[in-house]
Amino acid sequence: MITAKKSLAPYRTKDGSLIRELLHPDHQAVKNQSLAEATVPPGVTTHLHRHLQSEEIYHITQGEGVMRLGNEEFPVEAGDSILIPPGTAHAIRNRGTDDLLILCCCAPAYRHEDTELLE
Template sequence: MRTDYAKIEPFITKDGSIIRELMHPDGGGSEKQSVAEAIVPMGSSTLAHRHLVAEEIYHITTGRGLMTLEAEVFEVSAGDTVLINSGVAHKLENTGSEFLKILCCCSPAYSHEDTELLE
């Protein structure tokens, strides 16, 4: 199964990031997981949120920012990978001068219903 990046329409998730679902059970052929490109524009951040069921892995592909996992805050930049266990509150802020782009892998697949906003 293959998806075509140019044909994938971006949308805004509940946390405020710009998302392109690269592979998802609802359209792409995967059965149990999803991978998306998320973009956080310069000077902005996602809303603090958590997923009660899904575990996420963020792999930073471009830019830099501040990652918040519960009370821990640390810098991230291109090449870094962050594990976000289910139930863990998290937020990502773009502190750089270019788009902060990440690959976001979710298992089970991302759903709006599993996203609880915390702010």
């Protein structure tokens, strides 16, 4: 199975980022997780939020930002990976001049209903 990124329409998630679902149970044969690419433009911060069920992994593929994870904030850049346990508040700010691109892997798969906005 292959998914061509250019064939996928982006949409906004509850946290405000622009997402392309690369693999998701609603559209492909994957069963227990989802993989998406998020785009955060320069100067933009996603809404502080948490997922009650999903464990999430962010892998930064382009750009630089500041990650908020619980009460901690730290810089991130291309090549970094961040584990976000279920129930953990998180947000990310693009502090660079180019789009911040993030591969987001969720298990179980991402659902709007599992996202709780905190701000």
